[in-house]
Amino acid sequence: MSEIHAETVGYTRNTMLPPQPPPQRQSGAILWLRENLLSGPLNILLTILGIAVVWYLVSGVWPWLANSVWRADGLQECRAIITARAGEGTTGACWAVIRERWWQFTFGFYPRALYWRPVAAFGLLFVAIAPILFADERRIRRVVLGVAAVLTLLAMWAVNAPDGWLVAVAAVMVGGLVLSERRPSALLAFSGFYPVLAYWLLWGGSLWQPLMVLAGFFVGWGIYRLVGRGAPILRMVAAVLAVVAWWLWLGPLVAQTLAAALPLAIAAVTSDTFGGFLLSITIGVTAISMSLPLGIILALARRSDLPLVKMLAVTFIEFIRGVPLIALLFVASLLLNYFLPPGTSFDIILRVIIMVTLFAAAYMAEVIRGGLAALPRGQYEAADALGLDYWKAQRLIILPQALKVSIPGIVGTFIGIFKDTTLVTFVGLYDPLKSTADSVRASIAWKGTYWEPYIFTGAIFFILCFAMSRYSMYLETRLKRGDSH
Amino acid sequence: MKRSVLLATLGGAVLAGGMASAATLDEVKARDVLNCGVNTGLAGFAAPDANGNWQGFDVAVCKALAAAVLGDATKVKYVPTTGQTRFTALSSGEVDVLARNSTWSFQRDTDLKLDFVATNYYDGQGFMVPRALGVTSATELDGATVCIQTGTTTELNLADWFRANNITYQPVNIDSNAEGEQQYLAGACDAYTTDASGLAATRAAFANPDDHIILPEIISKEPLAIAVRHGDNEWGDIVRWTFFALVAAEDYGITSANLEEQAANSQNPEVQRLLGKTDDLGAMIGLDADWAKRAIAASGNYGEIFNATIGEATPIKLNRGLNAQWTQGGLMYAPPFR
Structure with missing residues (x-):
């Protein structure tokens, strides 16, 4: 068929033209500008207005930002520096306030000597949430845990954490990383334990108290399983009662006894x-x-x-x-x-x-x-x-x-x-x-x-x-x- | 379980009602720390530094009180209170004493069931305007826009005063002192009004303080007073006389520098009684003989505290004015220690 066709229609091309790039005005940035910013009188007007607003904002804020001062002991000193640098009547950002009150913010x-404790608690938070947030993404977990470990240890070192604690936190974070590679589900146990650890690190005192609160849940669960028969609602009530009893009376007693045997206490913070x-x-x-x-x-x-x-x-x-x-x-x-x-x-x-x-x-x-x-x-x-x-x-x-x-x-x-x-x-x-x-x-x-x-x-x-x-x-x-x- | 919690709560409430009148002094001693309600941050009066050490004019009262009662000026827990929470914090027992630039007013003293035991700073509401405005008296502010903090007594004072002088104004509502400064500097209002002490502090922090003037009119009385709960008069006495001890110390020339020497050698019978050498006044308020001595040692006498925190040597540059001793034409007048 095609051969017949080729003979009867002699002027038909039998080769494809190579594709040409679109005309300059129909491609790239110019096309984007034309289509998005200048596609009609209204849009041209809006574009000009938009540029004017952006210009107004930037020209207003930029000098203030450009004159930023990072080192000063007070606002007056900041102002003096800005005036000396940029001339009378200029304004500038005084970031020195953030720098000086950084710790307060x-x-x-x-307590300054204990800054490492919140830092450690924050770093370990990532070990606790990584297996939950990235349950089946080993690669992301590896990155998150690795970065968190490095940053946490650096930050702890920067705020003068005691060496022992530095090693302990490093061990937990590396352990978390290893577990995350081998048995991520086991890391969930740490997630469950984390609230106790975080509370202890932040507020200090005896570790036994928050541990006993955690133990309350196990007591409840145990009771729930022990009361094997009966309506689920009854088992539930029994479990709740047991937990409350544990938290109110038995738990504190056990905590005291254990604390007497093995204190496990760090400085309390109010x-x-x-x-x-x-x-x-x-x-x-x-x-x-x-x-x-x-x-x-x-x-x-x-x-x-x-x-x-x-x-x-x-x-x-x-x-x-x-x-x-x-x-x-x-x-x-x-x-x-x-x-x-x-x-x-x-x-x-x-x-x-x-x-x-x-x-x-x-x-x-x-x-x-x-x-x-x-x-x-x-x-x-x-x-x-x-x-x-x-x-x-x-x-x-x-x-x-x-x-x-x-x-x-x-x-x-x-x-x-x-x-x-x-x-x-x-x-x-x-x-x-x-x-x-x-x-x-x-x-x-x-x-x-x-x-x-x-x-x-x-x-x-x-x-x-x-x-x-x-x-x-x-x-x-x-x-x-x-x-x- | 629900019921037992309810009962416990009710029991607690009854207990609380019964114990509210119990001796605050015993509680403080048992706790070994004084809970002192202060401002969350007001330049010169109460502000924590970067390390959380509180300093200021109001804070000095807390320190003196802790020194008198507990023997140690550092045994204070500063409870920062906002304008909304301050009186509830006091009446609910969260704080033992409130030294938070609170104006002593009829309603607060009676209806809110507080006792204002002593005025530690006599303030009054004033105006600040840009010098360029050319205004020299508040009565020329007819039609002006005024920056005013909402929900304060200053708002009501302003309305009263303008009405009484038959002139009008336009309020520009602001939320905090920092915002007020910003609005005023940005020209959102012609005048900024708040307590005169606050105006002075604000003006001192401006880039060009001389471009702004504080008008001479003081349109309200703001006796900023120390408050305790209604119903525990013994505790009220302790707070009141601890403060008076600071005032009297200035009156008699007792300073933190010559305190020991005065205590040992002074022939003035009033000083001897104040510093516990004779008469043992401390026992009458449940304290030991040296209570006033310790209070004065904490941060000095009233004048020393004033000069160190808000006086003319500080950037806030307040002059004594009404807060001078009665012998200097002020209102600071401690009743006799006898």
């Missing part, structure tokens, strides 16, 4: 020394990690068929969501004092953490409930058809899907809660944004600084929140990849 008034990012991160991390399990339980309870459970969950969630966080913080800081007998100094940070956690849990519950509601009914029925009991169905079929759907909402709540930790300023705790900055401004040397602490704190918060946001995007992509199989 980071640790509050935590809560009023906590401040700055140490405070924010302590409250934020605790509230975030506690609110997820609590939120799941609340969400399940709210969808439960048992009227009592459902009613309790609804009441709790709606009450907490109906009250501003600040009101809860005031309750924690002030109202509780009226009810507790005088002399019981129930730790203020603990009170605040509990309130923030409850607050976060209520929001989390609703986010997760949204995920549960998004699952098609068939999934529940399929679980039933397989003969799974309630908990197995939730664990194996419902929750994995529901949580996946809710990831953006969950991480959104996390980020919100982390930023909300700055609200503790209203109950007299030294958050980095307001209280710490204000107390720095109250010193005569730095009175009159305004933007620098805000910009600094904002930058740190941005880094941490952006990291969380990126992690959520990573998680979504990874789980989506699972879908296509």
